[in-house]
Amino acid sequence: MAKQKLFLLENAQTLVTMNADRNIHTNGWVAARDGMIIAIGSGPAPEKIEGDDRDQFTSLDASNCVVLPGLVNTHHHLFQTRTRAYGPVTDQELFPWLQALYPVWAELGDDQFYQGALVGFKELMRSGCTTTTDHHYLFPADASDNIIDITVLAARDAGIRFHPTRGSMSRSQKDGGLPPDSVVQDEETILADCERVIGKFHNPEPGSMVRVALAPCSPFSVSPELMQETANLARKNQVRLHTHLSETKDEDAYCLEIYNKRPVDFLESVGWLSDDVWLAHGIWFNDEEIVRLGKAGVSIAHCPTSNMRLGSGVCRVRDLRGAGSPVGLAVDGSASNDSSNMLAELRQSLLLHRVIHGAAGMTINEVLEMATLDGAACLGRTDIGCLEVGKACDLAVFDLEAIGYDGAHDPVAALLLCHPEPAREVVVGGIVNKQQER
Numbered sequence: 001m002a003k004q005k006l007f008l009l010e011n012a013q014t015l016v017t018m019n020a021d022r023n024i025h026t027n028g029w030v031a032a033r034d035g036m037i038i039a040i041g042s043g044p045a046p047e048k049i050e051g052d053d054r055d056q057f058t059s060l061d062a063s064n065c066v067v068l069p070g071l072v073n074t075h076h077h078l079f080q081t082r083t084r085a086y087g088p089v090t091d092q093e094l095f096p097w098l099q100a101l102y103p104v105w106a107e108l109g110d111d112q113f114y115q116g117a118l119v120g121f122k123e124l125m126r127s128g129c130t131t132t133t134d135h136h137y138l139f140p141a142d143a144s145d146n147i148i149d150i151t152v153l154a155a156r157d158a159g160i161r162f163h164p165t166r167g168s169m170s171r172s173q174k175d176g177g178l179p180p181d182s183v184v185q186d187e188e189t190i191l192a193d194c195e196r197v198i199g200k201f202h203n204p205e206p207g208s209m210v211r212v213a214l215a216p217c218s219p220f221s222v223s224p225e226l227m228q229e230t231a232n233l234a235r236k237n238q239v240r241l242h243t244h245l246s247e248t249k250d251e252d253a254y255c256l257e258i259y260n261k262r263p264v265d266f267l268e269s270v271g272w273l274s275d276d277v278w279l280a281h282g283i284w285f286n287d288e289e290i291v292r293l294g295k296a297g298v299s300i301a302h303c304p305t306s307n308m309r310l311g312s313g314v315c316r317v318r319d320l321r322g323a324g325s326p327v328g329l330a331v332d333g334s335a336s337n338d339s340s341n342m343l344a345e346l347r348q349s350l351l352l353h354r355v356i357h358g359a360a361g362m363t364i365n366e367v368l369e370m371a372t373l374d375g376a377a378c379l380g381r382t383d384i385g386c387l388e389v390g391k392a393c394d395l396a397v398f399d400l401e402a403i404g405y406d407g408a409h410d411p412v413a414a415l416l417l418c419h420p421e422p423a424r425e426v427v428v429g430g431i432v433n434k435q436q437e438r
């Protein structure tokens with residue numbers, strides 16, 4: 001039998017569990033076997049942990065550190081790290097921004113897809129993220145057929161838990177869509193590759209490092225038929241569904257003109273108003289739509305920085321969560337955020353909602369819930385997002401001696417209120433990943 005991997009983090013000044021009781025351990029420790037938590041507590045770690053001597057564990061000292069459950073990023077386009085701060089669209093809104101960038105993205109090749117993904121993963125990990133998704137919808141005519149494979153390879157190289165989505169665009173300008181011909185595929189090709197990617201990579205087991213979802217890009221870049229066929233395929237294979245919805249008022253106008261429906265009605269008409277769906281953005285829902293989404297258990301990936309950068313609007317986070325929709329946090333692609341800093345996204349979310357609703361209108365605890373528990377719910381996972389026995393040992397370790405936290409009183413609040421400092425380490429499945437490199 002292979003030797004079991006034993007890991008112990010100890011002496012954490014503050015260990016935030018996000019369990020049902022929201023326990024926070026002072027002088028905390030957490031032990032894992034083969035990537036899953038076997039024990040957790042306060043004070044000195046015991047000499048024997050679940051039958052194994054303490055000195056058999058690979059140990060990480062977290063003195064003067066705050067430890068959180070690894071943060072979960074629920075929406076990204078990793079290839080966009082190749083087009084950060086793209087000059088011609090620094091001051092544009094979504095539709096003209098997209099129309100200017102599609103031809104630039106059409107020129108990307110395999111090396112850039114690998115490099116783009118690796119940069120995104122490393123930047124996410126450095127900000128405390130241990131699980132991310134990637135909405136990859138760009139398959140240029142001249143690129144290889146295996147772009148998802150390339151991003152999965154980069155995730156393995158980075159050591160991050162990964163939920164690639166096989167995205168798609170099929171409706172080009174000649175069919176009334178937004179993208180040019182050079183970046184869309186025919187629907188048969190898309191569905192065949194969706195099936196291939198699920199078969200090759202999807203692992204539904206607890207502690208899985210790779211799970212696949214299917215993700216037509218948006219109502220303005222695929223056909224209703226592809227939305228329906230994709231849902232059928234996802235349900236046959238028991239994988240989740242993801243798309244952009246209700247990001248801008250332009251999209252509302254587009255859906256009314258083309259489908260004679262608002263985006264949520266369009267979503268329902270193609271069989272997507274369901275708890276196996278999570279949506280990026282979800283800004284322009286009305287009261288009645290929020291009730292329907294909550295009842296159906298649809299989850300939302302809230303992307304505050306991107307929404308501010310493109311001037312798209314503000315997601316009604318509290319209303320959605322109150323109605324029953326989990327709301328995770330996300331950095332979104334790096335052409336509309338220009339960074340993949342997850343901890344910064346928590347801070348942006350906190351501050352943005354306080355502008356609108358006052359200081360009590362978004363609490364530190366709510367933001368932490370979104371970045372962990374609700375993020376896990378978006379991705380359909382019950383084995384990440386909190387620290388307790390039986391969950392994956394995914395941790396974000398922040399050093400309170402970093403200059404940005406010096407003088408801070410409440411160590412957990414400091415992570416959100418002070419300027420974000422890089423994580424000292426992240427731990428993914430009990431494996432330590434130091435974050436000192438560039």
Ligand SMILES: [Zn+2]
Nearest residue numbers: 244280332333
């Ligand atoms: Zn997006």
